[in-house]
Amino acid sequence: MHNDTEEKDGSETETIKQIIDPFSSFPHIATVKPNFYTLPMKRTVRPLFALLLLLVFAATLTSRVVLRRGILSIELEYRVRIRNPPPPQLNDTLLHHAAVEIGEEKFKQEIQNLLDGNFGSHARHRTFVSWRRFIHHDRSGTAANIPATLRSPLFYRYWLDFRKVLHDWFRKRRFQPGIMSELTRSVKLPIDSHNKVVTKGKNRYSSCAVVGNSGILLNRDYGSEIDAHEVVIRLNNARVDHFETKVGKKTSISFMNSNILHLCARRAGCFCHPYGDHVPIVMYICQAVHFLDYTACNASHKAPLLVTDPRFDVLCARIVKYYSLKRFVEESGKGLEKWGGDHDGALFHYSSGMQAVMLALGICDRVSIFGFGKSASAKHHYHTNQKAELHLHDYEAEYAFYRDLVDGHRPIPFLEDRFKVPPVVMYH
């Protein structure tokens, strides 16, 4: 009888396994199943004997059931663990490499030169538009020799401001992931106070749309959906005129890299406001010399012109580099040390879009991402004819980061556990 039972069990569980058990590589999981109904019951035995028999059976049964419950619960636990695999661990080797700044020494030297008033190679480049503005005012006319113009009183004042701002910025620059929790204070508060919004205890905006500039925006009409967010963040002064049905018309924050302000600095009053001069600008410094433009332009701006905290910059740089290194190793099969050669190591930089998304993670309860990504049929930018992406960015790595945000994959490298990443939705 025992054998019969075993066989019956076996064949039954075979079918059960096929129906409910996707883990057929673990056959032992489904082989335990208590079966009371196969026990013999004779009607002809006398009551007392029957009762005794019952008791014996009951005792046997109980122990079998207990035993099997035990096995079952162990195996259930086992199955639960298989169904929810532990979150992927961050790779220490990648974390370590992502924290190394390849161009660090050169960068320090550059800052020191700027602080010393030694502009070296910068003088030969267009980076000097801001200086030229002042040289122009400064009728002494020694435009070719920049340091000589420092004798001009007007110029000297900006020079002092520039040095102070650059110095403070450089001193603050280090890795400090807790900076995510300070974005409300350093970005949201000044913007709210400019907008005269009362923000009693409201640390985050209820919803934010970050609008990238990808040509994929032309495929859909997301305009009104974008404008329905409490805050709309746009990038690098991309045009909205004539694209309203595609990209919306509301702009709460104009996010840009300092190259954009640098170009604006040539215009009267540093005009850099395609969305209106009441729209606050948040800008990251991509070349330290652009603090010249910042110093020259800050005073003439009605709306806040905020420079991202250098600790926030360092955090963004590390995250993107982690994803870039990971992708590089997985796709090329080459060693990590080869990454720098393939990505212009010292010039490698996160994109404006990436940092704008990071900003949104810090100041919004809900984040929607529009106009990120590419497709063979779409233009690189919706508003320009630029053909290809810039090589100093690794957009694929950034997309991998966004996918992790959207899919809820945690942890995100370099973000603190205690920082709660808000839900992110990506619109294609």
Ligand SMILES: *[C@@H]1O[C@H](CO)[C@@H](O)[C@H](O)[C@H]1NC(C)=O
């Ligand atoms: C981490 O990444 C490195 C480089 O890709 C790889 O060689 C190593 O095996 C990884 N370590 C773990 C534990 O996955």
Ligand SMILES: *[C@@H]1O[C@H](CO)[C@@H](O)[C@H](O)[C@H]1NC(C)=O
């Ligand atoms: C920039 O301008 C604002 C408003 O005029 C001012 O409060 C702020 O201190 C300036 N920033 C710097 C670094 O000078």
